[in-house]
Amino acid sequence: MNCEEVAVELSGGEPSSSAREHLSRCASCTETAKLLGLAALPPVSESEKLLLSSLAATTQKAWREQQSRSSSARRFGSLALAAGLGALLASGVVMKLMPAPETKIVTQTQLIAVPENAAFDTDDFNLSDDDVFFEVGWPSPTDEQGEL
DSSP states (O other), rough: OOOHHHHHHHSSOOOOHHHHHHHHHHHHHHHHHHHHHHOOOOOOOOOHHHHHTTTTOOOOOOHHHHHHHHHHHHHHHHHHHHHHHHHHHHHHHHHHHSOOOOOOOOOOOOOOOOTTTTOOOGGGSOSTTTSSOOOOOOOOOOHHHOOO
């Protein structure tokens, strides 16, 4: 057995007889075994075993408590949403059932006449179409390039 195989066996637990025989001959592996022995965890006590065995139950209890808190919040949110939708639908039904307010349409006709003494002077207005058709001098592409 070589040193690597012994190191693997030592890290895995109790060494085999061939590993013990190699440890008695190899100083390096003996030193490694001492270091691994110092780094190993102490054996589990009875109180620690009881705590570890009840870990699943306490974890489940804590998870159930958290779920009950979140489920009550979820339930409250669902009820609030349902109440809001119910109020919205009820208001729509009530608005349809209410009679429409009576509106009275009043129409008045007023005649507007030009007073007889007002002078209508046509000189004040420019009724000519001359200004309507004016020419804009935009630069054309032919000006830059010459003739087409």
